[in-house]
Amino acid sequence: MAKSSERKADLIVAAQRAIAQHGTSVRLNQIADMAGVTSGAILYHYPEVDDLLVEANRAGMERFYNERLDAISSLTDPAERLRVTISLGVPDDPADEDVRLLCALGGEAARNTVYALLLTSLYDRQVGMYMSILDVGAATGAFALQQPAQTIARNLVALEDAYGYRIMAKHPTLTYQEAVHLILEYARMATGHPLDTEGHHA
């Protein structure tokens, strides 16, 4: 046995894995197997299974977003922040569970209002994150923005999203490296900053 709150956390992780593996039409038993319990145990904690699915997706999305916020929190140089944010926004492996979850969601969002809202909110927050980086860089003179910060931010997030899908679909030439390169090419042009690795660290 486990305390309800702890078991719920387990179930959310199991649901995330199961959705990443089987898609949004995942079976209750697949989640149960992943969690090492029976379907009855899940129904006990989530009489409405949809609630678990939504919660799992919300939590996965939150993690994806917060990981990047954390990673750049200690960085001060705008160019470095931009580079790191971009490199963390693209999945480096077609098996990446967080991104698989997001892809599964994306396909469902056209039909499911709740998932649409979740993804919209994630998109907007990511745009905000990029805008903040761009605005600071522009204010300190590091960036010479060629377009409004919001335009650049929206396009950067869009590029990340799209290349995430391509990498998940195992595009033969569109690797992680290539995707990051393509997005950086846009970022360079839009910010008027070379965004090179050299000169900023190591």
Add this chain to the structure above:
Amino acid sequence: MAKSSERKADLIVAAQRAIAQHGTSVRLNQIADMAGVTSGAILYHYPEVDDLLVEANRAGMERFYNERLDAISSLTDPAERLRVTISLGVPDDPADEDVRLLCALGGEAARNTVYALLLTSLYDRQVGMYMSILDVGAATGAFALQQPAQTIARNLVALEDAYGYRIMAKHPTLTYQEAVHLILEYARMATGHPLDTEGHHA
């Protein structure tokens, strides 16, 4: 009754509609209802229902691609070709069936090799289409490309894809107009061409 080849065409259209409406986990009966037949009739023509689903997706994708090729076939000015191609690559309505189909596929492609191949092929062909437009524009001196044509082409297709998902998810501020504007902003910067509507026609 109907001739097999004709009925199959009907079933493919019905399957496209049903997938757009219910996702890739669509029920056989939902397709049958859409086609106005019973599930038995579908099994008669497609003993392997997956074959029908793949065929429906392939055909939908083909139509999406060919519609744009047709639309620009009569245009000669590179800037106009680019503008029109972009404006047709973004869904103008969250109910657009072709794009709904593509979104549903995208979510599935991470788990399904066949769908992954289909989408990869579509992406590559779209990139080719843009590259051709860019190369011609550069050769005639209309465009002053700031990046390799392939980089621009890949990013343009990526932006289209991503904004397609946002529009399907009914993002409140990311409308069709706004998405086209954002992509055009990138295209302007990358081609060094204003891409204005004025001066080319009307």
Add this chain to the structure above:
DNA sequence: GAAGTAACTGAATTGAGATTCAACAAGTTT
């Protein structure tokens, strides 16, 4: 116009997954 064939239906069967629930196990309380 009878025989043959292709397309299709509707009812019956099968099967997979969701749901219920009585019983049980592991703590808690008093």
Add this chain to the structure above:
DNA sequence: AAACTTGTTGAATCTCAATTCAGTTACTTC
């Protein structure tokens, strides 16, 4: 330590979609 509460199982049941198929309809051919 008895009574209670919480979490969980496993078997039984319910539900619904896929599948099968015998029979029917419409067209073709000779």
